[in-house]
Amino acid sequence: MPQVAGFIRQVVKETERMVSHFFKGGGEAEETPTHLESPVTAMERGHGSGNGVRYGFGAMQGWRVEMEDAHTIVPSLLGVGLERWAFFAVFDGHAGSKVARYCAQHLLGQVTSNADFARGGGGGEVSVEAVKGGIRTGFLQIDSHMHKQWAGAGADRSGSTVVAIMLSPDRIYFINCGDSRAVLSRGGRACFYTEDHKPFLPCEQERIQRAGGTVTLQRVNGSLAVSRALGDFSFKGAEWRDQTEQLVSPEPEVFEIPRSADDQFVILACDGVWDTISNEDLCRFVRSRLQLTTDLEEVCSQVVHLCLYKGSRDNMSIILICFPDAPRVSxxxxxxxxxxxxxxxxxxxxxxxxxxxxxxxxxxxxxxxxxxxxxxxxxxxxxxxxxxxxxxxxxxxxxxxxxxxxxxxxxxxx
Known part of the structure; x- marks a missing residue:
């Protein structure tokens, strides 16, 4: 049944996309194809360790005509006096890769250098509220900077969702803007996950309507399937409204959770992964693979291939961060x-x-x-x-x- 449900989700997603094209007056044929005749299955992979955690990464272009995902992996924030802190993020681009790639290079710097983040002090003494405020400010700053830099005729129309974690010695900060997702496995179960920002959620729909838009076919103005993202500046032109009150908001949700000795791992992945598998099923699968190998690259590769075979038609990217209590080889x-x-x-x-x-x-x-x-x-x-x-x-x-x-x-x- 889970495989059937995943297939149905894919059919619904593709149908919505095609109907959305008609809604926008696209005619009977698309100007440019969005999918290939066969998937590109070459994998980008990586792994490493630092600050008491191990991590692996995997990404595949899949059926899409372009790889629009990007990622950031910084095991230690050496340059800002937070050597015992780490940052991991997945950026899922749409309508192009420019925003995703730019944010992968510059978002962390915007977060750690702004006054709100610095207000808490350095040397690992940053307060929880300063971290959360600094993350929010960093998102708004980079979005504003890109908007000004790329405004005008022929401006870039791409956008990107973001899912990330910032690890301090005693806390995990979950950061979400869009429909990529983070899941924490603790004590053998999926104990926390971020909520996807979809236009049909009541709080998101209310904001969209206040900004003069509609939610049609579960999309913003019948077009965009996410209600929060960086970029997407064609949805951010209501000058009479605040930056966070546009049709599409760049404001992230930030959740802070104290670390526990029972923490096993965190999965960060784009919706190309989550479209085909549930939070608990993916955690169960990862736990079973960690009992077979210490190679986190290989585990990530197996996840991506699994989602491809379950029917994902999107780019797929995943970062797996393992804590000391992660399952061991048996x-x-x-x-x-x-x-x-x-x-x-x-x-x-x-x-x-x-x-x-x-x-x-x-x-x-x-x-x-x-x-x-x-x-x-x-x-x-x-x-x-x-x-x-x-x-x-x-x-x-x-x-x-x-x-x-x-x-x-x-x-x-x-």
Whole structure:
């Protein structure tokens, strides 16, 4: 059922986008395509550690014609007297990548250098309210700066959502502007997550209507699917209204949570990930992968591929930040995973051979047969989709072996 629900969400999202195009007078055909005929699956990956946490990163262009995501990873805020602090952010661009890339380079500097943030003092003594106020001010400042810098004819029309965390020695500051999302796993469950800023939420819809706009097809003026973002300056032209009271607001929500010894990890990801998997399912999947490997790049890569196979049609970016209490590699978990892989190989081989007896093999029917069967101990939260690469590799090997054997038999018959 979760896979069906994810597929339905994708269909709804794509339908809304197409209807929105008609609503704006786009005609029967789009001026420029938004998706490719096949996905770009090359991964951008990275990992590191600092200040007592480990992190991994993964990003894929996927089906989109352009990679519009960007990210910031700063394990230690050395230049501002906060060596024991860290900052991680994912920027999900839309209508272009310019805003996302600019903010990935400059947003943190705007936050840590403004007077509101500095008012709390340095050396790790910044007050909670100063941090929250400084983050808000930094967002408004960078948005205003971009607006002035890129105003005029032919101005850039792109925008970007932002989801981030700022880690102090004793607190986690969750920062959200848009529909990317952060989730905290604590004590074996998803205990906190940011709320997506969607136009149909009552508080967002009220602001949009006060600014003279409408929410149509669950979008701002039938066009934009998020109600808060940096950039998107065509939605910020109401001069009689405050910067935070425009159709689309650049104001972030900031949540502060004391750190706990039970903290396991934080996931930051764009909506291309969350469109296909729930908060709890992704946390369950990540926990299961952390019992198999310490390679956080690999875990992020598996998440992105899982979401691709579950039907994501968007760019996908994820940062995984692991605390000391994150799940550790388990020999028992490794054994169970090996047994599962062996069982899947057996089923694929039997299906492949059965198809050959009736004619020609087909990967689609192999996958269909697997999906209809009861396979024990599939990865929690990931299911059969998380084993698609394994299934494809087994199938390719079987086809190659069959081709080689046929070729050898043909040579011998001559």
């Amino acid at each position: 020999e028992e978990a490794i054994r169970r995973e090996a047994e599962l892989d062996t069982y899947i190989e057996q089923i694929v081989t039997e299906s492949f051979n059965h198809q050959l007896e009736e004619g020609e093999s087909n990967l689609f029917y192999v996958m269909q047969e697997l999906s209809l069967g009861q396979i024990p101990n599939l990865p929690p939260g990931g299911g059969l989709a998380s084993k698609r690469d394994l299934i494809i590799n087994i199938y390719k090997r079987l086809k190659e072996e069959y081709k080689t054997a046929n070729s050898r038999d043909s040579d011998e018959s001559r």
